[in-house]
Amino acid sequence: MDLQSILLSGINGRRPLIIAGPCSAETEEQVIITARGLASKGIKIFRAGIWKPRTKPGGFEGVGMEGLIWLNRVKKETGMYVTTEVANHNHVVEAVEHDIDILWIGARTSANPFAVQEIANALKLVGFEGPVLIKNPVNPDLELWIGAIERIYNAGVRKIGVIHRGFSSYDKKLYRNLPQWHIPIELKRRIPNLPLIVDPSHIGGKRELIASLSQQAMDLNCDGLIIEAHCNPDEAWSDKDQQITPDVLSYILNLLVIRDTKQTTESLTELRQQIDEIDAELLSVLAKRMRISKEIGQYKKEHNMPVLQTSRYDEILIKRSIQAEEMGMELGFLKKILEAIHEESVRQQIEIVNQ
Numbered sequence: 001m002d003l004q005s006i007l008l009s010g011i012n013g014r015r016p017l018i019i020a021g022p023c024s025a026e027t028e029e030q031v032i033i034t035a036r037g038l039a040s041k042g043i044k045i046f047r048a049g050i051w052k053p054r055t056k057p058g059g060f061e062g063v064g065m066e067g068l069i070w071l072n073r074v075k076k077e078t079g080m081y082v083t084t085e086v087a088n089h090n091h092v093v094e095a096v097e098h099d100i101d102i103l104w105i106g107a108r109t110s111a112n113p114f115a116v117q118e119i120a121n122a123l124k125l126v127g128f129e130g131p132v133l134i135k136n137p138v139n140p141d142l143e144l145w146i147g148a149i150e151r152i153y154n155a156g157v158r159k160i161g162v163i164h165r166g167f168s169s170y171d172k173k174l175y176r177n178l179p180q181w182h183i184p185i186e187l188k189r190r191i192p193n194l195p196l197i198v199d200p201s202h203i204g205g206k207r208e209l210i211a212s213l214s215q216q217a218m219d220l221n222c223d224g225l226i227i228e229a230h231c232n233p234d235e236a237w238s239d240k241d242q243q244i245t246p247d248v249l250s251y252i253l254n255l256l257v258i259r260d261t262k263q264t265t266e267s268l269t270e271l272r273q274q275i276d277e278i279d280a281e282l283l284s285v286l287a288k289r290m291r292i293s294k295e296i297g298q299y300k301k302e303h304n305m306p307v308l309q310t311s312r313y314d315e316i317l318i319k320r321s322i323q324a325e326e327m328g329m330e331l332g333f334l335k336k337i338l339e340a341i342h343e344e345s346v347r348q349q350i351e352i353v354n355q
């Protein structure tokens with residue numbers, strides 16, 4: 001993808017790019033007080049939702065158009081850039097007409113190709129060049145996320161970024177939305193020049209998790225953070241548990257450790273060589289295991305045995321777990337590997353017995 005920088009003029013390119021502001025614009029006063037607080041902490045991009053897709057009817061659905069005027073006041077009074085969420089054709093037209101600098105597409109919208117296409121068409125119609133930030137779809141589907149990016153790109157927008165806000169799940173014990181970091185990591189691998197902004201407020205769903213998730217995002221070399229900030233979080237009309245004051249935000253940002261060195265040293269090159277060699281060994285051992293598994297498949301075919309042998313699989317899991325523990329390996333990690341190997345082994349044997 002031939003993408004252009006999402007950095008607007010006057011914003012420096014040092015990581016992390018910070019976007020902050022309330023979940024929702026509630027009143028003009030709340031918007032202005034929060035914006036002033038953030039501007040005084042050096043924040044350059046102000047976010048506020050004015051059209052809010054709510055899980056259930058009856059929740060606060062945003063102030064609508066009126067909020068665009070408040071955002072304009074923020075621009076004039078503080079000099080910050082402003083961004084809001086758009087979910088349909090009218091939102092795009094209104095937001096662009098009111099000089100909103102950056103648009104974002106929410107997670108419920110990016111999960112719906114019809115809605116994303118409608119937005120893409122509207123962007124083309126009004127000639128908005130971006131930046132447009134595309135949140136991951138609520139469901140952990142990388143292709144759907146890439147599809148949304150492509151739709152916006154095909155509308156002629158070149159200033160595109162993505163926001164990782166985690167993935168919805170039934171289990172909300174620790175996180176509100178599971179980070180599933182492998183998905184944004186794979187996206188970054190496929191489209192390396194696509195800026196990746198992390199939303200620790202929505203991933204964590206709790207104030208206490210914002211600092212650690214932000215640090216994690218920086219350690220994973222993500223480009224920016226979008227964090228919900230409110231002048232009076234406890235009284236927020238939406239998502240109050242995950243909003244923080246501008247002071248707390250500033251405190252968290254000051255504590256972030258940014259690892260920025262890109263150069264590789266001789267000792268790192270040497271260690272990477274060792275990894276290359278070990279990976280080559282791993283591959284040949286894996287290939288050997290698959291050959292043996294195929295032989296067993298042949299045996300099962302000849303002796304009319306079912307492919308899946310749960311007691312043997314169970315024995316393998318238990319034995320390897322004991323070994324792994326002795327070696328100081330993480331058991332969850334080992335289990336994932338063994339499951340993947342077993343799944344592939346079973347798949348290959350099914351092919352053989354059905355030949």
Ligand SMILES: O=C(O)C(=O)C[C@]1(C(=O)O)C=C[C@@H](O)C=C1
Binds near residue numbers: 309313341342346
């Ligand atoms: O032991 C077997 O029967 C195998 O085919 C090997 C294997 C494995 O790959 O570990 C594969 C399938 C069975 O469910 C159990 C184990």
